[in-house]
Amino acid sequence: MSNPTDDELRAAVREAREAHPDLGVLKLLVAVKEKGVTVSEKRFRKVLSEVGGTVAGGAAVAASKPAKKKKGKKSRRVGDHLEPETHLDATLDIKAIAPKVKAAMFGGARGKGLVAAEELQMGEMIWREEPFMACASPALHQMLSANQMCNHCLAAWDRLPRTVAACPKCPAAFCSRLCLQRAQESSHHPLLCEGTNPAAAPLNEFIQGREWRSLGIVARILARFLGTRAWEGPDAAKAYDARIFSFARVNMEERERDNPAFVAESGTITALWGMAHQLLLSALHPQTELEQARLAKILRKGGRQVTPLTDEEEQRWFSYHAFLELLGMVNINLEDSGGLYALHAHLNHSCEPNVQVRNLPKGWTPPDSLPAPLPERMQRGTHKLTLLARETIPEGKELTISYVPLDMPRSERQKALRMGYGFWCDCVRCERENPSKQGKTNGGEETHKNDVVGSIATGVRSLTVGQ
Ligand SMILES: [Zn+2]
Ligand SMILES: [Zn+2]
Ligand SMILES: [Zn+2]
Numbered sequence: 001m002s003n004p005t006d007d008e009l010r011a012a013v014r015e016a017r018e019a020h021p022d023l024g025v026l027k028l029l030v031a032v033k034e035k036g037v038t039v040s041e042k043r044f045r046k047v048l049s050e051v052g053g054t055v056a057g058g059a060a061v062a063a064s065k066p067a068k069k070k071k072g073k074k075s076r077r078v079g080d081h082l083e084p085e086t087h088l089d090a091t092l093d094i095k096a097i098a099p100k101v102k103a104a105m106f107g108g109a110r111g112k113g114l115v116a117a118e119e120l121q122m123g124e125m126i127w128r129e130e131p132f133m134a135c136a137s138p139a140l141h142q143m144l145s146a147n148q149m150c151n152h153c154l155a156a157w158d159r160l161p162r163t164v165a166a167c168p169k170c171p172a173a174f175c176s177r178l179c180l181q182r183a184q185e186s187s188h189h190p191l192l193c194e195g196t197n198p199a200a201a202p203l204n205e206f207i208q209g210r211e212w213r214s215l216g217i218v219a220r221i222l223a224r225f226l227g228t229r230a231w232e233g234p235d236a237a238k239a240y241d242a243r244i245f246s247f248a249r250v251n252m253e254e255r256e257r258d259n260p261a262f263v264a265e266s267g268t269i270t271a272l273w274g275m276a277h278q279l280l281l282s283a284l285h286p287q288t289e290l291e292q293a294r295l296a297k298i299l300r301k302g303g304r305q306v307t308p309l310t311d312e313e314e315q316r317w318f319s320y321h322a323f324l325e326l327l328g329m330v331n332i333n334l335e336d337s338g339g340l341y342a343l344h345a346h347l348n349h350s351c352e353p354n355v356q357v358r359n360l361p362k363g364w365t366p367p368d369s370l371p372a373p374l375p376e377r378m379q380r381g382t383h384k385l386t387l388l389a390r391e392t393i394p395e396g397k398e399l400t401i402s403y404v405p406l407d408m409p410r411s412e413r414q415k416a417l418r419m420g421y422g423f424w425c426d427c428v429r430c431e432r433e434n435p436s437k438q439g440k441t442n443g444g445e446e447t448h449k450n451d452v453v454g455s456i457a458t459g460v461r462s463l464t465v466g467q
Contacts, residue, residue, distance in 0.1 A: 004037055009047050012037050017048075030263055080258070082250050082422030084332060086111040089246030089342070091239045097343050098127035098387075101399065106348075109423045111248055113348040113398050120393040123372030126355065129385050131339035132243065133220050134187035136383075138211035150175040152183035153382045154338065155362065169195025187339070190298065191223035191284060197298055199291060200283040206276065214330040215276050217340060221326060222284050225317055230299040230306045241316075247345055249329030250422055251321075259419055277323045285309070285318045332421050338383030349421070350400035351413055352429040356388045357401055400427075410434070 004012065016031045032039060039047075077083075088103055094114075102117045120126060136144060136154055143149040149156050151172040163176040167183075170193050174180040180188075190196045194204060200219075207216045221244060229237040252273070256262035262269060286292050299306045309318070316322055333345045337359045347355065356374055361381035374388055393399065404416045410433040417425045431437060 004039065006047070009037065009039060009043070013047050030266065077254065081109055081418065081424055082254060083109045084111055084248035084250045084422060086248035087246045088112055089243055091242050092246070092342050094343060097129060101126060101343075103346060104398070106398075110348050112346055113400075114343075114346045115398050116393045116395050118395050120389040121370040121372075122389055122392050123367055123374055124370050124389045125366040126387045126389055126399070127343065128387070129341050129343055130182075131186065131335075131383055131385075132342040133217055133224070134183075134339040134383055135213055135217050135220065135334075136187070136338070137336065138208070138213060141208065144172075147171075147173045150179050150382075152179040152187050153384070155382045167193060167195065169193050185224065185227075186220065189220055189223040189227060191227060191295075192219055197283065197295070199286065199294065203279040203283040206279050210272075212276070214327055214334055217330045217334065218323065218326045219280060219283070221330075222280060222317060226284060226299060230304060231301070243342065244326075244329075247329050247333050247340065249325055250332060252324040252328045252331070255328050255331070255422060273324065273327075274320075277320050280323065281318065285314070335385065338385070341385055344385055344387070347399060347401045349403045349417065349423075349425065350427040350429070351402060351404075351406065351410075351425060352427060353400045353402045353406075354390050354393050354397070355399045355401050356390045358386050358388065359383065360386045 012032055012035060016035070019031070029039070088105060094101060094103055098114075100117050100120060101114050103112060104115050105112050130153075134152060134154075136151075140149060140154065143156065144151055147157075147160065151167075152174050155175055160173070161175055165174045165177045165180040166172065167174075167180065167188060169190075172183075172188055172193070174183055174188075184190055192200045192204065194201045203219060206212070207219065225237070225240060225244070228240045256266075256269070281287065282291070284295070286295060296306060330340065333340055335341055335344060335357070344357070358375065358377075359381045360375060364375065364381065364386070371392065374390065387401075403421060404413050408416065410430055414425055414430065417423060
C-alpha cells in the first residue's frame with residue numbers, strides 16, 4: 001500500500017499491534033512499514049491514537065504497575081522514560097573511600113544516589129577513586145602502542161620510567177609491577193591478552209577498529225568473571241557478581257527503542273551486536289571442543305580444577321540477552337576519562353551539579369584551607385578521578401554531577417539525557433529554564449519528547465567536560 005486510505009491504515013495498525021503487543025510506538029511503525037505500507041510517523045501516531053489504547057511502554061501500562069518499594073529496582077519503562085535496574089552493593093565500603101558520603105535509594109528514575117553525610121565545603125576534595133574496570137579512550141591508543149603511556153593508569157611518560165614493567169606475554173608496558181598487577185585485574189586481563197589467549201585477537205581487533213569502547217569493557221567484565229571464578233574461588237566470584245549487578249543498567253534494545261536513528265538502522269545495529277556477541281563467545285566462551293580445551297588450559301593455571309559454567313551462569317553472563325544488558329550497563333556508567341568507577345557510578349545527574357569530577361595530575365594535593373577555589377583546568381593526569389565540591393553542600397543534600405556539557409541549551413540537554421540515559425531531566429535548572437513555566441508560549445520545547453533525534457551514541461558520561 002503505497003498510499004493507504006485512513007481505513008486501510010487503521011486496519012494495518014490494528015493488525016500490527018495485535019501481532020506485536022510488546023512493541024513501542026516506533027518499532028510498531030517499523031513493523032507496519034515492513035508490511036509495505038507507506039506512512040509518515042505523524043500520520044501513524046494519529047491513526048494509532050484513533051484505533052485507541054496504548055502500546056507497550058505507554059502511560060496506561062505504566063499506571064497499572066506501580067513501582068515496588070524495595071532496595072533495588074528492575075529496569076523498566078515508565079511513561080516515556082526508562083528506569084534503570086539498580087541495587088546498592090553491600091560489598092562496596094563507601095565509608096573507607098569517601099567518609100563524608102553515604103548511599104541512598106531514591107524513588108523513581110533516580111534510583112540510587114549519594115548524599116552528604118556532613119557539610120562539605122566549596123573546593124573540598126570529597127574522594128579520589130581508581131576505576132573498577134579501566135579502559136582508555138580510543139584517542140589514547142596511539143600513545144599506548146608507542147609506549148608513551150602506562151597501559152593501565154594512563155600516566156603519560158616523557159621517557160620510560162625506571163620501574164617500567166612489561167606484560168610477560170605481550171609488549172604492553174606499565175609504570176611498575178603494581179600497575180601491571182592492577183591491569184591484570186582490570187585493563188589488561190590475561191584472557192584478553194593476545195599473548196596468553198590468542199583467540200581474543202579477532203575480538204580486540206574488532207573493538208579497536210570500531211573504537212567500540214563499551215564493548216571493550218564488556219569483554220573485560222566477562223574475562224574478569226571467568227578469571228575470578230577460576231583463580232580466586234566461589235566467594236570472590238560472588239562478590240564480583242554483586243559488584244557488577246549493582247551498577248545501574250538498562251537493556252540496549254530497550255534503551256534504543258524510541259531512538260529514531262536506531263529504528264532507521266536497527267538491522268545494521270542489531271547485526272553488529274550479533275557479531276560482537278559472537279566474537280566475545282569465541283574469545284571467552286568458545287563452542288568447539290578444541291577451543292574449549294585451550295581456554296580451560298589457561299584457566300587451570302595455578303593447578304586449580306575449574307568446573308564448567310552452570311546453565312545459570314551461562315545465561316547470566318554469556319547469553320545474548322546478558323550481552324545487551326551488560327552493554328547497556330556500561331553505556332550508562334562509563335566515565336569518559338577512564339572506565340567504570342564503583343562509587344562514582346552512584347552519582348545522579350543535575351544540570352546544575354554540586355560536584356566536579358576531574359582527572360588531576362599525580363602531584364596534585366587537596367587545598368589546606370577551605371572554602372577554596374576549584375583547581376584550574378590542567379593537563380590530564382591519570383585515570384584516577386578526583387571529586388570536588390563545587391559549592392558548600394549541606395548535610396543530607398544529594399551530590400550530583402552533570403552527564404552532559406553544561407553549556408548545552410536546555411532542549412539539547414534534555415535530548416542527550418533521554419537518549420543516553422533514559423530520563424527527562426527535571427532538575428532545578430531545567431525547571432527554571434522551562435519556557436512553558438515562564439509564562440511564554442511553548443516554543444516547541446516539549447514536542448521533542450515525541451521527536452527525539454539522537455545518534456546511536458555510545459553514551460559515555462562526559463563528566464569532565466564543560467564544568
Ligand atoms: Zn601506571
Ligand atoms: Zn599482555
Ligand atoms: Zn536538568
